[in-house]
Amino acid sequence: MARILIIDDDTFISEILRKHLINHDYDAEVALTGKKGIELFKKAKFDLVVVDFRLPDTSGIEMLQEIRSIRQDVPVIIITAYADVRLAVKLMQMGASDYITKPIHQEEFILLINKLLTNKPLHMPAMPDQPQVLYQQGDFVAGKSEEIKKVLELSRKVAPTNISVLIKGETGTGKEYIARYIHENSARRKKPFVAIDCGAIPNDLANSELFGHIKGSFTGAVTDKEGVFQKADGGTLFLDEVGNLSYEIQLKLLRAIQERVVTRLGDTRVQKIDIRLISATNEDLNTGIKGKSFREDLFHRINEFSIDLPALKDRGPDILVFVDHFIRLANEQLNRNIIGISPDVEQVFLSYSWPGNLRELNNVIKRAVLMSSGIRIEKEVLPPEIVFPPVPAYVDEVNADSKSESVLKNAMWDIERQLIIKTILDAGYNKSKAARMLKIDRKTLYNKIKLYQIDI
Numbered sequence: 001m002a003r004i005l006i007i008d009d010d011t012f013i014s015e016i017l018r019k020h021l022i023n024h025d026y027d028a029e030v031a032l033t034g035k036k037g038i039e040l041f042k043k044a045k046f047d048l049v050v051v052d053f054r055l056p057d058t059s060g061i062e063m064l065q066e067i068r069s070i071r072q073d074v075p076v077i078i079i080t081a082y083a084d085v086r087l088a089v090k091l092m093q094m095g096a097s098d099y100i101t102k103p104i105h106q107e108e109f110i111l112l113i114n115k116l117l118t119n120k121p122l123h124m125p126a127m128p129d130q131p132q133v134l135y136q137q138g139d140f141v142a143g144k145s146e147e148i149k150k151v152l153e154l155s156r157k158v159a160p161t162n163i164s165v166l167i168k169g170e171t172g173t174g175k176e177y178i179a180r181y182i183h184e185n186s187a188r189r190k191k192p193f194v195a196i197d198c199g200a201i202p203n204d205l206a207n208s209e210l211f212g213h214i215k216g217s218f219t220g221a222v223t224d225k226e227g228v229f230q231k232a233d234g235g236t237l238f239l240d241e242v243g244n245l246s247y248e249i250q251l252k253l254l255r256a257i258q259e260r261v262v263t264r265l266g267d268t269r270v271q272k273i274d275i276r277l278i279s280a281t282n283e284d285l286n287t288g289i290k291g292k293s294f295r296e297d298l299f300h301r302i303n304e305f306s307i308d309l310p311a312l313k314d315r316g317p318d319i320l321v322f323v324d325h326f327i328r329l330a331n332e333q334l335n336r337n338i339i340g341i342s343p344d345v346e347q348v349f350l351s352y353s354w355p356g357n358l359r360e361l362n363n364v365i366k367r368a369v370l371m372s373s374g375i376r377i378e379k380e381v382l383p384p385e386i387v388f389p390p391v392p393a394y395v396d397e398v399n400a401d402s403k404s405e406s407v408l409k410n411a412m413w414d415i416e417r418q419l420i421i422k423t424i425l426d427a428g429y430n431k432s433k434a435a436r437m438l439k440i441d442r443k444t445l446y447n448k449i450k451l452y453q454i455d456i
Helices: 011-023 034-043 060-070 082-093 106-118 146-158 175-184 203-211 247-259 285-290 296-302 316-334 343-351 357-371 393-397 405-426 431-438 442-451
Strands: 003-007 027-031 048-052 076-080 098-101 165-168 193-197 236-240 276-281 305-308
Touching: 003 011, 003 034, 011 027, 011 106, 027 034, 034 048, 034 060, 048 060, 048 106, 060 076, 060 082, 076 106, 082 098, 098 106, 106 357, 146 175, 146 305, 165 175, 175 193, 175 236, 175 276, 203 247, 247 296, 285 296, 316 343, 316 357, 405 431, 405 442, 431 442
Parallel strands: 003 027, 003 048, 048 076, 076 098, 165 276, 165 305, 193 236, 236 276
Antiparallel strands: none
């Protein structure tokens, strides 16, 4: 029976989640503070941790860092409010396994738990035998936009060579899929493809994870272990978020690339390796070079050929391709029969900026498929932050030279519109109550709803 730790100061929510987990044959414990949660986590072997981002004594970022410093293999789910989704995406970059938004739907919660635990063995030791391989959801769907056609053309050209490739793009854009595409179109396609997320490896374990170790080389090293370089021998090694490696590990990585040899931690013998290296980053490594956090010589070694992967918002025609793909996957996983999205939802999806890219779109689709009562996804089942983006797109384009008086007026209207929407949601869609909360009469509220074309 898998053990799950819930860290949330809301006793009502945490108790509901605990009972729901028990009803689904999980063993669950609750901690109401971050401090208590870490104490429990250190004492017992938990298979998964659920953490509320906002705790009375700490934050989700600090909790994630603390958990990862103790164990890197355990899945961590962040509970967040709608307004915190962009931050949740950042937490996933830092090593969170996934996030779930409030209000929490119990079926969605259990599905996420099942997914994460299905893709890892239970009760893994503190020193995992396998590298943290990235999770792959379904078959790769390329899309049909001109932007992705260029990416695939470059990938096909570089695939037959042994040139080191650097894939650049935001989190969730599908960098591992492109790495796999290159591998599968190369002469190494019948050899291993090994992927590891460098951003999820604690600094003190990076040496062992990459290059391996021998028994007794450090506390907890009870057996010899191969690193990902040895596991990928003859095939392709994919280093995701390579910019997160420490300066010391970067030096060892440089040697491995230059000399094609590695030395396990605690060993004096060198091992020859034959790999094709593909790296990925969501950062500007040139900035790291200027700030002395990334080695320039290593940059040139891993960047013999670069591919820029566009964000989802810049791949207009592809959004609907991925919507259909993710609906098909969600139907299979949830045993549903959703046939598509309504025109209103299509308009919402095409106008939203998708900061979490494909990963965020997949999560939104899966939740919508679960919540839909008809055969199509309607706007009512979408998260409010998708339907009503908190920041108007044009605000970022306003500059100091802008002389248009309407810019300020439009910004003020947007603020008022968002306040009305938030208040109606807080009032449980009771417009009379919302009017009282806004200290205006009901007629004025209805006039403003009509003026701002608020469909709620």
